[in-house]
Amino acid sequence: MSPSLTVRRIVADQGAVLRELRTASLRDAPYAFGDSLEDALSADAAVFDAAAARHADSHTATSFILYTEGHPAGLIGANFESAPARRAFVFALWVAPAVRHLRGGELLVNAAIDWLASEGAQQIYAWVTDSNTTAMRFYERLGFVATGDHARSTQTPEQWETLLMRELAGAAPLASAQ
Numbered sequence: 001m002s003p004s005l006t007v008r009r010i011v012a013d014q015g016a017v018l019r020e021l022r023t024a025s026l027r028d029a030p031y032a033f034g035d036s037l038e039d040a041l042s043a044d045a046a047v048f049d050a051a052a053a054r055h056a057d058s059h060t061a062t063s064f065i066l067y068t069e070g071h072p073a074g075l076i077g078a079n080f081e082s083a084p085a086r087r088a089f090v091f092a093l094w095v096a097p098a099v100r101h102l103r104g105g106e107l108l109v110n111a112a113i114d115w116l117a118s119e120g121a122q123q124i125y126a127w128v129t130d131s132n133t134t135a136m137r138f139y140e141r142l143g144f145v146a147t148g149d150h151a152r153s154t155q156t157p158e159q160w161e162t163l164l165m166r167e168l169a170g171a172a173p174l175a176s177a178q
């Protein structure tokens with residue numbers, strides 16, 4: 001029988017859970033993220049405590065956690081950039097290998113999109129490493145398309161990343177925006 005999967009927004013006292021999921025994701029899939037495992041491991045626990053507390057009630061940045069039978073098993077971040085365009089991003093998406101292909105990733109992305117939309121987003125952006133074909137296919141299946149923006153990874157400059165975007169239903173098409 002498939003395990004049941006649920007997603008909930010992070011709460012203020014989940015700094016240790018955030019740290020555990022973030023280090024697990026960097027250990028499992030270092031090719032997928034801009035941060036390094038070493039930085040995450042050497043960061044003070046207080047950094048994760050502060051992030052969890054901020055993400056629990058911020059209107060500009062948050063995290064959602066995937067649970068399987070009550071145990072944390074995945075993570076996604078969502079935020080609005082501070083630049084004037086205030087584009088909405090999902091990032092740091094990770095699902096534990098034991099529960100992949102069960103729509104946990106889709107649940108996380110949908111929760112993040114719903115939150116970003118409730119805060120006013122009309123388009124959702126995600127940077128994906130070009131060599132990460134699984135993530136590329138995953139996002140495309142969820143309606144994301146390439147924007148044409150392409151950049152070197154800050155952490156691994158020999159790798160390139162593609163910016164994907166999904167237009168939310170009901171949002172005005174870009175071409176007709178004033």
Ligand SMILES: CC(C)(COP(=O)(O)OP(=O)(O)OC[C@H]1O[C@@H](n2cnc3c(N)ncnc32)[C@H](O)[C@@H]1OP(=O)(O)O)[C@@H](O)C(=O)NCCC(=O)NCCS
Nearest residue numbers: 029032093094095100101102103104105106135137138141
């Ligand atoms: C990308 C990632 C988050 C997807 O997580 P997931 O929980 O497996 O995602 P989903 O189950 O929603 O969908 C993933 C795939 O499983 C397939 N799938 C879903 N249910 C399935 C099932 N019952 N049986 C077989 N395949 C299934 C989907 O069709 C999809 O395949 P496709 O992309 O070829 O169309 C996960 O692979 C991961 O954490 N990768 C490492 C980190 C990473 O790359 N993060 C992204 C950074 S940009």
